[in-house]
Amino acid sequence: MTNITPKYFDHPDYCIRFLEWQAIKAVVFKGKHKEHYDYFDAYSQKWGYWHDHYTDNKKQCHEQILKLVSDGTYQSMDNFYEAINKLLKTRKLGKALRDAKNRTSQAAHQLEQLGEDFIDNADLFKEARQVAKYIADRGKSDEIFLDQLTQLVFRHNADKFTDGQIKTIWKFLDRQVEKHLKLDRVEAAILDDDDKNLYFMWGKIKREYPKGDTFTWPTAKAAKTCHCSKQDVKPIMKRLEKLGAIKLLQTGKRGAHSSRAALYLREA
Numbered sequence: 001m002t003n004i005t006p007k008y009f010d011h012p013d014y015c016i017r018f019l020e021w022q023a024i025k026a027v028v029f030k031g032k033h034k035e036h037y038d039y040f041d042a043y044s045q046k047w048g049y050w051h052d053h054y055t056d057n058k059k060q061c062h063e064q065i066l067k068l069v070s071d072g073t074y075q076s077m078d079n080f081y082e083a084i085n086k087l088l089k090t091r092k093l094g095k096a097l098r099d100a101k102n103r104t105s106q107a108a109h110q111l112e113q114l115g116e117d118f119i120d121n122a123d124l125f126k127e128a129r130q131v132a133k134y135i136a137d138r139g140k141s142d143e144i145f146l147d148q149l150t151q152l153v154f155r156h157n158a159d160k161f162t163d164g165q166i167k168t169i170w171k172f173l174d175r176q177v178e179k180h181l182k183l184d185r186v187e188a189a190i191l192d193d194d195d196k197n198l199y200f201m202w203g204k205i206k207r208e209y210p211k212g213d214t215f216t217w218p219t220a221k222a223a224k225t226c227h228c229s230k231q232d233v234k235p236i237m238k239r240l241e242k243l244g245a246i247k248l249l250q251t252g253k254r255g256a257h258s259s260r261a262a263l264y265l266r267e268a
Helices: 014-028 033-039 047-057 060-070 077-088 094-117 122-137 142-155 163-182 185-192 196-208 219-226 230-242
Strands: 214-216 246-250 263-266
Touching: 014 033, 014 047, 014 060, 014 077, 060 077, 094 163, 122 142, 122 163, 122 185, 142 163, 185 196, 196 219, 196 230, 219 230, 230 246
Parallel strands: none
Antiparallel strands: 214 263, 246 263
16 A cells, blocks of 8 residues: 555646545545544545535436445546546537447438448448548549558458458448549648648639639739738749649739739639
């Protein structure tokens, strides 16, 4: 009994602190108050406050755990901590809860629809979503798709899947790739750049000029339209060009007496 390390004496919920205090006293010190208080002398002025907080704020789940502490149900602190961990597990609320319920309903529907071809493997589908993005970023060629599908299946023990289940994975992966492709690869690359000026500039160009059109984009106009400095325009346009969003057809000519603006082609 020389090395007892509490886990929750600093927890923000004083009800949890009090429950652990009581559990240690019951399980470790077998109800011996003096030994318990002497061991945790540093907390001798605190536990009373935890008790008062518990009395005023306890919930049914807290009362149930304290009951099991008091009647000797928990034979070890591991038993107690297991109960506390379940209590502290993050619960879904609001929109997150509705989303979880929808996903559960969808899974039940898929089970009913797919029968033996249904796959209950969250890790596989989580990875499939990542693989789908990889495929979409490379244009979804049949070769890349088949290669990535094969690797995915083998990473999750191909020998345990039926032909029907492999078809299920194939369809899921294909749908996910299509979802990514709805967000154009060029636009995805612009978003991944994490530059709001870059994305705003691209949005303004898209808004004004359809794909395949040529357009002039003077520095002064670009800076005013996108609320950035004139010095920022050239690097932004070069970046858009590098990402394949636009193509510079003709460079502009500076000067008060020149009316030649840069000419671009919107490629994406």
